[in-house]
Amino acid sequence: xxxxxxxxxxxxxxxxxxxxxxxxxxxxxxxxxxxxxxxxxxxxxxxxxxxxxxxxxxxxxxxxxxxxxxxxxxxxxxxxxxxxxxxxxxxxxxxxxxxxxxxxxxxxxxxxxxxxxxxxxxxxxxxxxxxxxxxxxxxxxxxxxxxxxxxxxxxxxxxxxxxxxxxxxxxxxxxxxxxxxxxxxxxxxxxxxxxxxxxxxxxxxxxxxxxxxxxxxxxxxxxxxxxxxxxxxxxxxxxxxxxxxxxxxxxxxxxxxxxxxxxxxxxxxxxxxxxxxxxxxxxxxxxxxxxxxxxxxxxxxxxxxxxxxxxxxxxxxxxxxxxxxxxxxxxxxxxxxxxxxxxxxxxxxxxxxxxxxxxxxxxxxxxxxxxxxxxxxxxxxxxxxxxxxxxxxxxxxxxxxxxxxxxxxxxxxxxxxxxxxxxxxxxxxxxxxxxxxxxxxxxxxxxxxxxxxxxxxxxxxxxx
Amino acid sequence: xxxxxxxxxxxxxxxxxxxxxxxxxxxxxxxxxxxxxxxxxxxxxxxxxxxxxxxxxxxxxxxxxxxxxxxxxxxxxxxxxxxxxxxxxxxxxxxxxxxxxxxxxxxxxxxxxxxxxxxxxxxxxxxxxxxxxxxxxxxxxxxxxxxxxxxxxxxxxxxxxxxxxxxxxxxxxxxxxxxxxxxxxxxxxxxxxxxxxxxxxxxxxxxx
Numbered sequence: 001x002x003x004x005x006x007x008x009x010x011x012x013x014x015x016x017x018x019x020x021x022x023x024x025x026x027x028x029x030x031x032x033x034x035x036x037x038x039x040x041x042x043x044x045x046x047x048x049x050x051x052x053x054x055x056x057x058x059x060x061x062x063x064x065x066x067x068x069x070x071x072x073x074x075x076x077x078x079x080x081x082x083x084x085x086x087x088x089x090x091x092x093x094x095x096x097x098x099x100x101x102x103x104x105x106x107x108x109x110x111x112x113x114x115x116x117x118x119x120x121x122x123x124x125x126x127x128x129x130x131x132x133x134x135x136x137x138x139x140x141x142x143x144x145x146x147x148x149x150x151x152x153x154x155x156x157x158x159x160x161x162x163x164x165x166x167x168x169x170x171x172x173x174x175x176x177x178x179x180x181x182x183x184x185x186x187x188x189x190x191x192x193x194x195x196x197x198x199x200x201x202x203x204x205x206x207x208x209x210x211x212x213x214x215x216x217x218x219x220x221x222x223x224x225x226x227x228x229x230x231x232x233x234x235x236x237x238x239x240x241x242x243x244x245x246x247x248x249x250x251x252x253x254x255x256x257x258x259x260x261x262x263x264x265x266x267x268x269x270x271x272x273x274x275x276x277x278x279x280x281x282x283x284x285x286x287x288x289x290x291x292x293x294x295x296x297x298x299x300x301x302x303x304x305x306x307x308x309x310x311x312x313x314x315x316x317x318x319x320x321x322x323x324x325x326x327x328x329x330x331x332x333x334x335x336x337x338x339x340x341x342x343x344x345x346x347x348x349x350x351x352x353x354x355x356x357x358x359x360x361x362x363x364x365x366x367x368x369x370x371x372x373x374x375x376x377x378x379x380x381x382x383x384x385x386x387x388x389x390x391x392x393x394x395x396x397x398x399x400x401x402x403x404x405x406x407x408x409x410x411x412x413x414x415x416x417x418x419x420x421x422x423x424x425x426x427x428x429x430x431x432x433x434x435x436x437x438x439x440x441x442x443x444x445x446x447x448x449x450x451x452x453x454x455x456x457x458x459x460x461x462x463x464x
Numbered sequence: 465x466x467x468x469x470x471x472x473x474x475x476x477x478x479x480x481x482x483x484x485x486x487x488x489x490x491x492x493x494x495x496x497x498x499x500x501x502x503x504x505x506x507x508x509x510x511x512x513x514x515x516x517x518x519x520x521x522x523x524x525x526x527x528x529x530x531x532x533x534x535x536x537x538x539x540x541x542x543x544x545x546x547x548x549x550x551x552x553x554x555x556x557x558x559x560x561x562x563x564x565x566x567x568x569x570x571x572x573x574x575x576x577x578x579x580x581x582x583x584x585x586x587x588x589x590x591x592x593x594x595x596x597x598x599x600x601x602x603x604x605x606x607x608x609x610x611x612x613x614x615x616x617x618x619x620x621x622x623x624x625x626x627x628x629x630x631x632x633x634x635x636x637x638x639x640x641x642x643x644x645x646x647x648x649x650x651x652x653x654x655x656x657x658x659x660x661x662x663x664x665x666x667x668x669x670x671x672x
Contacts, residue, residue: 129604136547136548139548139549139552140545140548140551140552140553142548143549143625144551144671145670146629147551147669147670148669150627151629151666151669154629154666270643
């Protein structure tokens with residue numbers, strides 16, 4: 001019972017939301033050490049290890065501080081908590097939460113994560129392994145990311161099914177007519193929810209929830225290790241999803257194809273990855289729905305999450321090497337990637353929020369009448385309605401906020417002097433990078449907002 | 465602890481005495497050599513490494529080139545790169561050690577620990593040459609220069625994992641690939657591939 005009451009008050013999610021707000025104040029300013037310290041203290045890891053959202057956030061701050069070992073621990077913890085391969089939940093507490101979730105808020109549950117987050121966790125873990133000089137581990141992480149990508153469509157179907165699952169069947173059937181009416185009203189094509197969905201739709205989608213950046217990274221890894229056939233297949237996948245927009249990707253794909261057909265091996269190369277700006281965010285959208293009762297129409301406030309696009313910092317970088325310059329070009333738009341999964345599950349989220357509001361009003365009305373108050377449903381409502389009146393009308397706006405707005409790439413020959421000079425419009429001196437040894441090197445640059453200190457990392461790929 | 469979402473359905477199944485089955489072998493140790501435990505995991509466990517190693521050694525020993533041409537002396541083999549191309553964090557020594565033991569027992573191969581891709585596996589053999597300068601040691605017992613034996617064969621390999629959806633199940637295929645290369649000629653004297661395939665429900669990734 002204690003567990004149930006704790007779940008109903010939603011303290012898990014509310015604490016997550018508050019922590020994210022405080023973390024992002026530092027993160028968006030490029031204060032990565034302060035951001036990781038806020039959550040995990042001096043080690044960066046002194047926090048509740050089973051909190052997925054915390055692990056995702058602190059992992060990003062730590063990698064931008066070049067504390068790669070600690071970042072790997074955080075991302076390992078995150079991967080251990082990620083769901084959505086299947087219809088599993090993490091604990092008994094979650095089962096209770098799910099059982100009550102038509103009435104309680106999703107904020108009462110621990111953060112389950114998203115499918116795209118799983119792909120990105122393994123992608124970042126691959127980069128972290130390269131930073132630690134462990135290409136064998138990087139290969140394992142890239143293989144995991146590839147499996148997650150291959151399974152994304154099936155996982156998404158399971159997720160949508162779970163979001164629309166009818167957990168409080170009795171309560172819902174009892175009030176089905178009122179719920180259907182309210183859902184129809186909320187989903188009116190001219191209504192505010194539809195307008196917000198149009199905005200989400202305008203962000204676009206990635207077919208098959210496939211992330212071309214992860215395929216590209218895996219592809220250039222295989223190119224470096226001399227596996228041109230595999231590289232070619234992966235880069236082809238990225239080209240298809242990217243829509244042939246990115247010239248650097250096309251050049252890498254052409255190189256892989258050429259080598260796979262017996263052409264000359266790739267010359268020494270540098271790949272620049274630019275993680276620019278801050279990714280999309282969820283905000284709460286509050287509105288009233290009107291529920292017919294014996295006492296007439298009763299307005300009840302409810303809330304839904306709404307997805308807003310992220311903000312760029314510079315958009316692209318200029319990379320100068322050997323007297324020549326090239327621009328990074330975006331290969332992954334996080335707005336579009338996140339919107340793909342968000343939109344797929346949104347009907348279920350709307351249904352659940354509306355159904356919860358309708359049931360809450362009707363139960364209150366029944367309680368006032370004094371009928372059915374001795375049954376389980378009445379007893380439950382006596383607990384739920386007064387104690388959780390606020391939390392049930394809060395939308396779950398948790399998400400991995402420390403993601404970039406876009407990820408751009410550049411592919412260029414390794415310069416003879418081993419120096420890259422990196423700038424951007426309005427910020428010519430973002431950094432000068434001295435390349436580490438190796439035939440194939442990756443440089444990552446994170447710019448959260450104009451003027452914020454950038455984070456630069458270098459990684460040697462195998463094959464040198 | 466992980467509990468499946470339709471907890472009531474699972475509980476009902478348990479109460480009704482329904483047996484649930486875990487991942488099963490399609491090929492490998494659970495098929496032509498039934499394992500008393502029956503079930504397996506979607507990843508790799510000790511039985512898979514033992515099985516793959518035994519198959520590899522049987523294959524090598526049945527090859528005519530497992531005997532050095534014109535000699536009764538064993539081949540001297542160095543261990544080269546073993547690539548783990550799966551989604552599992554595995555130590556490839558789980559496979560290689562078993563192969564080394566069985567090859568040594570066969571009398572046809574001796575593995576050198578003085579030469580390795582990233583340095584000697586046992587650096588002490590080279591390090592002890594430093595004792596040649598020491599007055600503390602009886603020099604007749606100190607290994608002299610020019611006594612180590614260079615490898616003649618190099619063993620390299622790869623473990624590849626591939627996952628495919630089969631209806632509402634997933635099939636995971638593991639390819640164990642090994643090659644022994646004659647170092648003098650660069651020719652592959654022995655090639656080996658064994659596939660261990662497993663099938664199970666699609667609820668977890670193979671590494672979970």
